[in-house]
Amino acid sequence: MALDPLTMLTLTVALAFAASLYQAIEWRTVREPSLLFWSAGFALISVGSTLALLRVSGLLLIGIWFANGLLVTAHWLFLLGVARFRGVRLSRGWYLIFVAWSALLLLPGEQIWSKVILLLNSFLVALPTLRASLLLRPRDKSLGAAAAQLRYVLLGHSLFYFAKMIPPLVPGTLIDLSVFGGTIIQISLVEGVMAIMLIALSMTGTVRYRRERQIERLAARDPLTGMYNRRALEARAPRLLSEASPARPGALLLIDIDNFKLVNDLHGHAAGDRLLITLGEMIRVVLPGGALAARLGGDEFVILLADASHERIVALGDVLRKRFHDNANQHFATPEPVTLSIGVSTFDQPPASLVALIEQGDVALYESKRGGRNSIRLADRSLMSQAAAGA
Template sequence: MALDPTTMLTLSIALAAAAALYLAIEWRHVRGASLLFWSAGFATITIGSTLALLRSSGILLIGIWFANGLLVTAHWLFLLGVARFTESRLSRGWYLIFVIWAALLLLPNEPWWSKVMLASNSLLVSVLMLKASLLLRPHGTSLSVGAGQLRYVLLFHGAFYFSKAVIAVMPGTLIDLAAFRGEIIQISLVEGAMAIMFIALAMTGSERYRREKRIERLAARDPLTALYNRRALEVRAPRVLDDVSGERPGASLLIDIDNFKSVNDLFGHTAGDRLLVALSELIRSSLPEGALAARLGGDEFVILLRDASSERIEALASSLREQFHRTAAQTFETPEAVTLSIGASLFDQPPSSLAALIEQGDAALYESKRAGRDRIRLVDRRVAGSKTTRHS
């Protein structure tokens, strides 16, 4: 089968329709707005390529101007999808592209009409794709592998259309849009079919990768406080604990809310949840660099510190206790004060396991509560410390 213009357009129609359907199915599962825009873009290419076949029947207004207008619209939808994917905002100036395209209808029917039409169409598509590629530029670790691939596919696609616009206005270049004549038009039809495949695959991979990362992130977080859960803490704790040495001691703080039950009993569990969220925000804002924090369950939280000292632990614990007591007192009036009890451990050798470390913190926390609550019990387990204890 010869790769004539009609064959290439038919192939593009089939590929674009399949891409539109596949992305629409993905959208039903993911509900990502970017997938919906991308699916609409490929559906628009399907319609535009179908209308382009009408050129052979002499229907040039629809087969050229309207069909190419839909091609511009499809790439505009691709740009909107990328903007949603990257959570970027586009200015209203991008809508002027349709005004520019509509103005091309006013061009006189002169021999140079095909050149101007092709150059204008190519330049508009190029600007849209280069902007989309720019939105996907790497920023930190937020650009996934799939998004990186999409960026380069769109960059190449935009560069190709820019070169097409330049070639179209070069003297002596044969361009006949009505009959699909001209080498640049033939190459463009082949590139279009290939671009549909690569863009669709990269778009699907981008959204799927982000969905998997989102699921992984949600699985590692406590749904109420957004702190790490115990399972995630067990995975990440070795990065903190394995660095422990005599020169860089480690520490753990086990935190529990005193009289938390009275808040639930008097104000309801929603109020209790608000208090847990407030404490998690205090912990997050007070967390030193390189530290880890997690909610173990109920009203119990843990903080792991590296390069710690008894002074740093007591300063952190005192700050948390004071801020939390002030927040709780201003929000809820209870018969007994809602405060924090903290059991802390300072050590210069990596613990045998996270569970053993938490068990030590539990013992210190129990002593803190038994001593009257609203206080910290610090156990210094360093070799030089000979297991000394301090209350505050």
């Protein structure tokens, strides 16, 4: 099959329609709004390419001006989709694209019309595409291989359209949009088919990567407090545990809320949930760099410290105990004080397992509870006396 303009346009119609349908189906699965913008963009390319076929019937206004206007709009929708994906708000100036395109109707004469419309069309496609590419630059975290591919495909696509602006400026260059005359037009049709395939695949891969990362984060987080759950702690702890040495000992702090049941019984389970969320926020605030924290379940939390000196453990536990007691005492009246008991397990070499370390911390936590609560204990030896003595 010869790669003549009509054949290439027919391929473009089919590929763009398939890409639009695929993005719409993908949206039904992941509900990512950017997919709707991209799906609409491909749909407009499919419609615009269909209208472009009408040039051979002499319908130049529809086959050239309107068809290329849809191409510009499609790339504007691609930009909106990328902006939505990245959480960026575009300025209203981008809507001037349509004003600039509408001004082409005022051009007199057909000889200059083909060159000017190609020049402006190329610019109005290249500009939003370049902006979309720049929005996909990685910031704090990588967006994944698909996003990187999409970024470079969009960049290459925009540079191609910027290059298309050169032929109309060269005197004597053949450009006749009514009959697809001119080498640059022939090349554009081929590039368009390739771009549709690459952009569509990259867009879908980008959204899927984000969705997979979101699922991973949800699986690793406690739904109430947003802290790591036990599974996530077990996956991340080995690196920290392996760094332990006599010069840089580690410590595990097992934290339990004293008299937590009183809060649930007297104020309701919603109040108990708020108290758990509050403790989680407090732990995040005081957590040193390089440390790990998680909610093991119920009212039990754990902190895993690296380079944990005696003073550091005591200071951290003291801050948590005081802040938590003050907050609980202010918001929840109970017959007995709602406080924290903390059991500590230290290690100066990689322990046998995280489970063994938690079991040792549980022994120390039991000693804290039996000793009157609101204290920090290391096995059978007190790191800190009762709250009254430590105040």
